[in-house]
Amino acid sequence: MRSTLRNYLRAGFPLVYLTSWEEVRVESDLKSVCAELGFSLHSWSVTEGLLDVATGAARDVQDPIEILSAVLEMPEKTVVLLRDYHAFLGDDAQPVNPLIARTIRDLSRVMKTRQQCLVICAPILRLPQELEREVVVIEHELPGRPDLGAVLDGIAESAGLPAALDEERDRLLDACLGMTTSEAENALALSFVETGGLDPQVVARQKAEAVRKGQLLELHENPGSLDEVGGLDLLKGWLLQRRDAFSRRARDYGLPTPKGLLMVGLPGCGKSLTAKATAAAWERPLLRLDCGRLFGGLVGESERNLRRVIQVAEAVSPCVLWVDEIEKGLSGSQSSSSTDGGTSARVLGSMLSWMEEKTASVFVIATANDVSALPPELLRKGRFDETFFVDLPGEEERAAILAIHLKKRDRDPAAFDLKALAKASEQFSGAELEAAVVAGMFAAFEAGQQLESSHVGEAIQATVPLARTARERIQGLRDWAKSRARPASGEC
Numbered sequence: 001m002r003s004t005l006r007n008y009l010r011a012g013f014p015l016v017y018l019t020s021w022e023e024v025r026v027e028s029d030l031k032s033v034c035a036e037l038g039f040s041l042h043s044w045s046v047t048e049g050l051l052d053v054a055t056g057a058a059r060d061v062q063d064p065i066e067i068l069s070a071v072l073e074m075p076e077k078t079v080v081l082l083r084d085y086h087a088f089l090g091d092d093a094q095p096v097n098p099l100i101a102r103t104i105r106d107l108s109r110v111m112k113t114r115q116q117c118l119v120i121c122a123p124i125l126r127l128p129q130e131l132e133r134e135v136v137v138i139e140h141e142l143p144g145r146p147d148l149g150a151v152l153d154g155i156a157e158s159a160g161l162p163a164a165l166d167e168e169r170d171r172l173l174d175a176c177l178g179m180t181t182s183e184a185e186n187a188l189a190l191s192f193v194e195t196g197g198l199d200p201q202v203v204a205r206q207k208a209e210a211v212r213k214g215q216l217l218e219l220h221e222n223p224g225s226l227d228e229v230g231g232l233d234l235l236k237g238w239l240l241q242r243r244d245a246f247s248r249r250a251r252d253y254g255l256p257t258p259k260g261l262l263m264v265g266l267p268g269c270g271k272s273l274t275a276k277a278t279a280a281a282w283e284r285p286l287l288r289l290d291c292g293r294l295f296g297g298l299v300g301e302s303e304r305n306l307r308r309v310i311q312v313a314e315a316v317s318p319c320v321l322w323v324d325e326i327e328k329g330l331s332g333s334q335s336s337s338s339t340d341g342g343t344s345a346r347v348l349g350s351m352l353s354w355m356e357e358k359t360a361s362v363f364v365i366a367t368a369n370d371v372s373a374l375p376p377e378l379l380r381k382g383r384f385d386e387t388f389f390v391d392l393p394g395e396e397e398r399a400a401i402l403a404i405h406l407k408k409r410d411r412d413p414a415a416f417d418l419k420a421l422a423k424a425s426e427q428f429s430g431a432e433l434e435a436a437v438v439a440g441m442f443a444a445f446e447a448g449q450q451l452e453s454s455h456v457g458e459a460i461q462a463t464v465p466l467a468r469t470a471r472e473r474i475q476g477l478r479d480w481a482k483s484r485a486r487p488a489s490g491e492c
């Protein structure tokens with residue numbers, strides 16, 4: 001942010017809008033840039049009035065128009081930081097006060113010649129159309145390791161703890177990435193109160209909360225393991241081959257950073273399961289994006305939401321960003337101009353260009369059931385590294401899936417006739433196999449017996465798998481996948 005701001009000030013931009021939750025960090029960045037360029041810095045808020053940051057001299061100006069005029073009395077080369085000025089710029093319900101809009105536009109011409117600049121700092125971007133062309137917007141990125149390191153050292157010092165070093169420091173900073181400095185400060189302080197030390201787990205838990213507050217992303221803590229995914233050998237092999245792809249070693253070797261993976265397939269066959277397990281196998285955090293919320297927002301809001309998602313994902317990177325059931329959010333994006341003014345199509349466009357251009361180590365795993373709802377641009381080369389088709393499990397895979405679910409419930413798979421059960425469960429999905437194990441357990445429990453093959457076998461007999469009733473849809477999906485996707489399993 002500093003370099004962008006420096007350039008804007010040097011180029012004589014009179015109006016800058018900075019979106020950030022972190023006034024303190026913004027002010028300290030502004031201070032150092034102003035000092036470097038020989039600008040004086042003032043700050044203003046409704047509660048504090050106008051303050052000369054260097055001398056502390058205050059002037060009692062509360063009126064949002066008066067503060068604008070006050071700028072003209074200030075010397076050349078001055079920056080005025082306006083805190084929360086978005087409150088005076090109108091919103092969807094209420095237009096901006098025309099006097100404010102006009103004054104800002106008049107001022108901007110004069111300020112340009114005097115090398116003065118108004119910097120609006122607010123947590124959200126609220127820019128009336130009248131001012132769109134006058135103002136440049138900077139998004140203050142979330143703090144990186146050096147900033148968070150300073151917070152960490154500050155907390156350690158005030159708590160009387162030795163400074164965290166090496167690996168411990170790395171783990172604490174990893175846990176802090178994705179939070180604002182004040183969130184990180186609070187999380188570290190809480191960890192000290194709870195444990196008497198600085199514990200990355202407590203910090204990570206706080207981060208999960210902070211991320212969830214945005215309502216779009218969720219940080220999964222225990223995402224499972226690839227060993228819990230039965231079958232899908234080709235897909236799992238592909239994923240395991242890339243487990244160290246974000247490492248420095250891989251970069252030095254000349255490997256490109258993986259972009260992402262699209263999994264298309266039948267319901268209940270392990271797509272979500274695999275997405276979660278990938279993050280665990282790669283030992284990276286897993287962020288789950290709620291597509292419906294992202295694409296379903298109001299015009300303007302959706303774009304802003306996407307920027308925030310990207311910001312958090314990049315701050316937490318290397319990480320896995322899981323976009324589950326992407327078609328749900330996109331349904332109708334091709335024709336969305338008629339339904340939502342083109343919002344979801346536009347947001348998808350921004351997301352795709354981010355995916356194509358991104359340099360941060362964010363691996364996107366998208367899953368989809370219904371390919372007819374997927375816009376063709378999503379499938380174009382360069383977006384995802386690979387598209388995998390997840391079909392119903394073959395016979396051997398079914399045996400492996402049954403074994404996994406028996407083991408999960410503390411039963412020894414060797415005591416079951418997995419071969420016969422797998423044979424009897426043709427066209428079953430993984431989810432249906434799991435359900436049969438559970439149903440078998442209920443039957444055995446009710447009869448006061450230990451679970452045996454026969455219980456599971458009966459449950460299988462009693463089930464009509466979805467695939468039998470959805471034959472046409474499945475065939476359609478297979479035909480689609482033949483030319484567009486790689487099979488996730490070598491067995492089918």
Ligand SMILES: Nc1ncnc2c1ncn2[C@@H]1O[C@H](COP(=O)(O)OP(=O)(O)OP(=O)(O)O)[C@@H](O)[C@H]1O
Pocket residue numbers: 228229230231232265266267268269270271272273274367368369401404429430431432434
């Ligand atoms: N290959 C598999 N190995 C082990 N368990 C499986 C497998 N496939 C499915 N399951 C079981 O079924 C549950 C549902 O699977 P999952 O949510 O991954 O399906 P999905 O492909 O994402 O389906 P949908 O398209 O409906 O979202 C899993 O939590 C898991 O318990």
Ligand SMILES: [Mg+2]
Pocket residue numbers: 271272273324367
């Ligand atoms: Mg799923």
